[in-house]
Amino acid sequence: MADLNENTLKLTVKWNGKEFDIPEFSPSDSVAMLKIAIENATGVRPERQKLLNVKFQGKVASDNFTLSELNLKPNLKIMMMGSLEEAIEGAMMKPDVGDEVVNDLEFEEEEVDVVNQEIYLAKIKKRVKDYKLNVFNEPRPGKKLLVLDIDYTLFDHRSVAETGYELMRPYLHEFLTSAYEQYDIVIWSATGMKWIEEKMRLLGVSTHSDYKIMFYLDYLAMITVHTAKYGTIDVKPLGVIWASIHNTVLRILLC
Structure with a gap:
């Protein structure tokens, strides 16, 4: 049985010349949740984000990977590329976390x-x-x-x-x-x-x-x-x- 006392991860995102602290994450949380946290901090939508050093076996990690699978180091600075939407009305026309909705x-x-x-x-x-x-x-x-x-x-x-x-x-x-x-x-x-x-x-x-x-x-x-x-x-x-x-x-x- 897995240990219930998971160590939390403190992460920082570097984007547009600034650094943004991200709320602590559990290693079993997903990349999708990380992207939503980054959106909340920076305003960059998940589908616009390119996380340069969040990889699995040398390739960009998909949203369903957990942070523990990526072996992210504590206090990692994530390098991100991405653009803000011109207006929030435009953002409303896109889904919150991708096109597939699971009930x-x-x-x-x-x-x-x-x-x-x-x-x-x-x-x-x-x-x-x-x-x-x-x-x-x-x-x-x-x-x-x-x-x-x-x-x-x-x-x-x-x-x-x-x-x-x-x-x-x-x-x-x-x-x-x-x-x-x-x-x-x-x-x-x-x-x-x-x-x-x-x-x-x-x-x-x-x-x-x-x-x-x-x-x-x-x-x-x-x-x-x-x-x-x-x-x-x-x-x-x-x-x-x-x-x-x-x-x-x-x-x-x-x-």
Whole structure:
């Protein structure tokens, strides 16, 4: 059984003549999560990033590799090339973490290696300890909690549209207004918090008068898991919410 006390990695990204400290990572976290952390620090989207010295056997490491597989040295300075998007509206038309979306609700328990289940529980425990919820609106008595993704749910990022209104799902505000009658609402996206806040502003979600969002969750509340069917993937463990918000949680992904 793997050691639950994984050593964390402190990394720095050097880009555009500046250095950016990246939050501590577990060796079992993926390159995809590292890229999202770099996006949060620099604003450079993952698909624009070229990490020059993050390699596996001399080749550029793909997103599904874990940091432990790459044997990264502590306090490594990652050399990055990449360009910022000209406008955030342009960034909204692209997916958060690639074109393929995996619904983590589809995984059956036996697909996860039993030997490693304690590691995942330890990861969730660490997220609960380290992740700070910024609650905008307190839970209402008697209301359950509805957790919504952004891509494929609140807006269609594959659209050729250029504005938040055009990207918005049909009847989005009517749906959220109706849901708010019975549920408190949380938004959880696999991207940085500043992008979540900007998308919710452009869609008019954060300022709508007929419903309120309880809080946002970003990629820092996610964990990396290994499955026989999908390999290494990043998922959103609802246990992070359960530890702080004790009403029943329902998470949906609309296609």
